[in-house]
Amino acid sequence: xxxxxxxxxxxxxxxxxxxxxxxxxxxxxxxxxxxxxxxxxxxxxxxxxxxxxxxxxxxxxxxxxxxxxxxxxxxxxxxxxxxxxxxxxxxxxxxxxxxxxxxxxxxxxxxxxxxxxxxxxxxxxxxxxxxxxxxxxxxxxxxxxxxxxxxxxxxxxxxxxxxxxxxxxxxxxxxxxxxxxxxxxxxxxxxxxxxxxxxxxxxxxxxxxxxxxxxxxxxxxxxxxxxxxxxxxxxxxxxxxxxxxxxxxxxxxxxxxxxxxxxxxxxxxxxxxxxxxxxxxxxxx
Amino acid sequence: xxxxxxxxxxxxxxxxxxxxxxxxxxxxxxxxxxxxxxxxxxxxxxxxxxxxxxxxxxxxxxxxxxxxxxxxxxxxxxxxxxxxxxxxxxxxxxxxxxxxxxxxxxxxxxxxxxxxxxxxxxxxxxxxxxxxxxxxxxxxxxxxxxxxxxxxxxxxxxxxxxxxxxxxxxxxxxxxxxxxxxxxxxxxxxxxxxxxxxxxxxxxxxxxxxxxxxxxxxxxxxxxxxxxxxxxxxxxxxxxxxxxxxxxxxxxxxxxxxxxxxxxxxxxxxxxxxxxxxxxxxxxxxxxxxxxxxxxxxxxxxxxxxxxxxxxxxxxxxxxxxxxxxxxxxxxxxxxxxxxxxxxxxxxxxxxxxxxxxxxxxxxxxxxxxxxxxxxxxxxxxxxxxxxxxxxxxxxxxxxxxxxxxxxxxxxxxxxxxxxxxxxxxxxxxxxxxxxxxxxxxxxxxxxxxxxxxxxxxxxxxxxxxxxxxxxxxxxxxxxxxxxxxxxxxxxxxxxxxxxxxxxxxxxxxxxxxxxxxxxxxxxxxx
Numbered sequence: 001x002x003x004x005x006x007x008x009x010x011x012x013x014x015x016x017x018x019x020x021x022x023x024x025x026x027x028x029x030x031x032x033x034x035x036x037x038x039x040x041x042x043x044x045x046x047x048x049x050x051x052x053x054x055x056x057x058x059x060x061x062x063x064x065x066x067x068x069x070x071x072x073x074x075x076x077x078x079x080x081x082x083x084x085x086x087x088x089x090x091x092x093x094x095x096x097x098x099x100x101x102x103x104x105x106x107x108x109x110x111x112x113x114x115x116x117x118x119x120x121x122x123x124x125x126x127x128x129x130x131x132x133x134x135x136x137x138x139x140x141x142x143x144x145x146x147x148x149x150x151x152x153x154x155x156x157x158x159x160x161x162x163x164x165x166x167x168x169x170x171x172x173x174x175x176x177x178x179x180x181x182x183x184x185x186x187x188x189x190x191x192x193x194x195x196x197x198x199x200x201x202x203x204x205x206x207x208x209x210x211x212x213x214x215x216x217x218x219x220x221x222x223x224x225x226x227x228x229x230x231x232x233x234x235x236x237x238x239x240x241x242x243x244x245x246x247x248x249x250x251x252x253x254x255x256x257x258x259x260x261x262x263x264x265x266x267x268x269x270x271x272x273x274x275x276x277x278x279x280x281x282x283x284x285x
Numbered sequence: 286x287x288x289x290x291x292x293x294x295x296x297x298x299x300x301x302x303x304x305x306x307x308x309x310x311x312x313x314x315x316x317x318x319x320x321x322x323x324x325x326x327x328x329x330x331x332x333x334x335x336x337x338x339x340x341x342x343x344x345x346x347x348x349x350x351x352x353x354x355x356x357x358x359x360x361x362x363x364x365x366x367x368x369x370x371x372x373x374x375x376x377x378x379x380x381x382x383x384x385x386x387x388x389x390x391x392x393x394x395x396x397x398x399x400x401x402x403x404x405x406x407x408x409x410x411x412x413x414x415x416x417x418x419x420x421x422x423x424x425x426x427x428x429x430x431x432x433x434x435x436x437x438x439x440x441x442x443x444x445x446x447x448x449x450x451x452x453x454x455x456x457x458x459x460x461x462x463x464x465x466x467x468x469x470x471x472x473x474x475x476x477x478x479x480x481x482x483x484x485x486x487x488x489x490x491x492x493x494x495x496x497x498x499x500x501x502x503x504x505x506x507x508x509x510x511x512x513x514x515x516x517x518x519x520x521x522x523x524x525x526x527x528x529x530x531x532x533x534x535x536x537x538x539x540x541x542x543x544x545x546x547x548x549x550x551x552x553x554x555x556x557x558x559x560x561x562x563x564x565x566x567x568x569x570x571x572x573x574x575x576x577x578x579x580x581x582x583x584x585x586x587x588x589x590x591x592x593x594x595x596x597x598x599x600x601x602x603x604x605x606x607x608x609x610x611x612x613x614x615x616x617x618x619x620x621x622x623x624x625x626x627x628x629x630x631x632x633x634x635x636x637x638x639x640x641x642x643x644x645x646x647x648x649x650x651x652x653x654x655x656x657x658x659x660x661x662x663x664x665x666x667x668x669x670x671x672x673x674x675x676x677x678x679x680x681x682x683x684x685x686x687x688x689x690x691x692x693x694x695x696x697x698x699x700x701x702x703x704x705x706x707x708x709x710x711x712x713x714x715x716x717x718x719x720x721x722x723x724x725x726x727x728x729x730x731x732x733x734x735x736x737x738x739x740x741x742x743x744x745x746x747x748x749x750x751x752x753x754x755x756x757x758x759x760x761x762x763x764x765x766x767x768x769x770x771x772x773x774x775x776x777x778x779x780x781x782x783x784x785x786x787x788x789x790x791x792x793x794x795x796x797x798x799x800x801x802x803x804x805x806x807x808x809x810x811x812x
Contacts, residue, residue, distance in 0.1 A: 025591075030595040051510035168491070169469070176597070182580035182581060196465035242514070243507075244495070244499065247435075247499065248432075
């Protein structure tokens with residue numbers, strides 16, 4: 001007993017003060033890739049190496065052209081909800097148009113809020129001639145309605161019980177969620193704790209992709225959680241199906257099965273990114 | 286006389302007279318057979334050489350060769366070469382003789398072949414579905430004729446009929462797939478008489494994501510990331526196993542610096558998961574202070590991972606030909622300093638765990654897996670070594686740079702939770718020794734071989750000792766940077782049977798700690 005206390009006293013306090021002070025992030029950490037759309041001369045190599053198709057190049061063909069000249073316009077879509085933060089897009093875009101930052105606070109209320117769009121006109125060799133416009137994907141009325149009400153923030157803000165549901169993940173996100181409970185991240189300092197049953201929960205923290213075999217279990221868990229409840233989709237797979245996408249065994253992202261309030265990108269999202277998303281969901285940022 | 290000649294002489298009716306031109310590549314010999322019956326040769330391998338049947342899997346070659354193939358991978362103790370039997374199954378007679386009655390280790394693997402390919406394992410003692418749940422329609426997803434994106438109709442019928450357990454005061458306790466803790470989904474059906482567990486029935490494959498089929502649908506450079514997502518806690522091991530398979534198939538020589546860097550990262554993955562497990566085992570018997578220290582230590586290793594690879598779980602680092610990024614001198618110092626620090630703290634963590642008599646009392650003689658049972662069930666990895674199964678891919682089939690650093694493989698005979706923990710403790714200490722040696726050794730030079738097109742039609746097997754145990758990847762390449770087939774075998778596939786054995790007679794309150802002492806991957810099993 002004395003030894004246990006001694007060990008604890010010697011160690012002292014290990015807990016970090018995030019989000020009051022910035023997170024301890026290594027300079028090597030690969031967070032959000034930043035796109036300088038204006039100077040990006042060719043998006044195709046980046047789209048080519050992206051393992052999950054988070055960068056999509058779609059060329060708009062006007063009239064069918066027997067000469068085989070390239071199409072006139074290109075739309076480049078970047079989706080942080082599919083991104084696994086491998087940094088290959090930066091390596092494949094040598095002119096420095098894509099830069100990997102250490103930003104991880106990417107959680108949003110809207111699926112569309114994770115998407116960027118840029119339009120270009122093209123040179124005959126398929127590189128970008130002129131940058132036309134850049135915009136965040138337009139939010140639909142449905143997206144806006146999705147935002148959590150003040151009342152929910154009021155009810156759940158001070159003490160939050162979370163039920164974690166693995167709806168088919170690779171266990172990567174689970175390891176970071178477990179890390180939220182370690183003495184370094186210590187999520188209980190916010191009055192947030194993980195509970196054993198959805199019936200005790202205010203929030204479902206769901207990882208994906210939702211498999212065909214877990215679809216029913218997820219629906220039942222959702223139904224068993226009392227209102228008001230907040231649903232958070234975690235990780236590239238939870239948001240969009242990630243590298244698994246949709247196939248005979250995978251239904252894709254969580255919002256294809258149950259409604260989602262907050263999306264936390266990452267592969268897996270680091271504990272501070274999870275914490276950021278959870279606090280965002282209950283209006284405590 | 287080489288093995289092929291010997292087999293051809295002994296079994297002239299079974300061994301095919303024509304062998305593929307690439308039948309022998311690095312550390313593996315492939316032998317083509319005439320038909321699906323491998324019983325006599327398997328018997329011969331096991332009785333004459335003491336071989337172990339490592340894996341059984343199938344491949345659909347109907348479009349090109351009008352046959353399916355079953356592959357049987359054998360390993361002989363002390364012999365670094367794997368022997369792979371390739372047994373053709375005619376498309377119009379889709380069945381093969383089962384080995385499961387004599388070799389329970391292939392029970393699930395043969396049933397997987399039944400489910401995925403629709404090839405019947407004739408004479409299997411328990412031929413029910415395992416990979417596809419009972420309420421799936423009659424489909425065989427790994428057949429080439431089955432489209433990956435097929436949308437299957439909603440569930441119908443019974444989910445799974447469990448074996449009834451009858452008797453006065455006998456109850457069944459269903460648990461899962463949504464568990465109480467933050468863990469992966471699976472279903473456990475316990476039959477209990479009061480506290481003691483009579484019988485445990487498992488239902489896995491809840492997280493089946495079509496991974497093996499997906500490998501056939503993406504270019505190889507993307508598939509590396511899919512390999513990292515097979516089991517998130519073993520991202521680097523699975524990624525390395527996959528890249529090694531491609532490197533073997535295309536004769537790529539990985540530079541020495543890359544091999545040493547891979548060795549370091551594989552050991553860091555082992556250290557960080559083993560420390561986490563030691564803490565989790567302590568938690569499950571109520572010693573939460575020990576877990577607080579263990580999870581703090583684990584976080585130190587995870588941060589080191591981030592400093593070395595940009596990812597806390599070593600993702601996005603391994604690539605075909607080596608590793609994606611090299612290390613600066615500062616990163617090498619970070620590695621040395623952190624390992625030194627964690628090593629010191631690890632000693633006091635273990636002293637703390639061992640100072641508690643009540644912890645020892647809960648762990649000792651709990652969840653015993655006897656050595657003879659472990660051998661029959663083909664248990665591998667940590668669980669195997671705690672029950673007398675002396676296997677370690679790093680020593681038996683050296684890869685990366687493991688032939689450069691001496692290390693000891695801990696083996697115990699007791700097979701209880703305590704000894705599964707002690708195997709981890711010993712292995713972490715061996716890992717520290719490897720890490721010190723490799724960090725000092727780290728040679729200069731390129732960190733990646735120059736990229737080369739992958740030749741089509743090549744087959745290759747690759748093995749890695751992940752922290753849980755033996756990971757196998759087998760590939761057949763296709764034209765245009767693609768794969769015809771990728772078979773993945775996580776150590777968990779064999780080891781679930783060990784949990785069923787180990788829990789019998791234990792009280793249900795000890796199930797969590799027994800389960801944790803194995804800590805198997807659901808996603809790695811289900812794929």
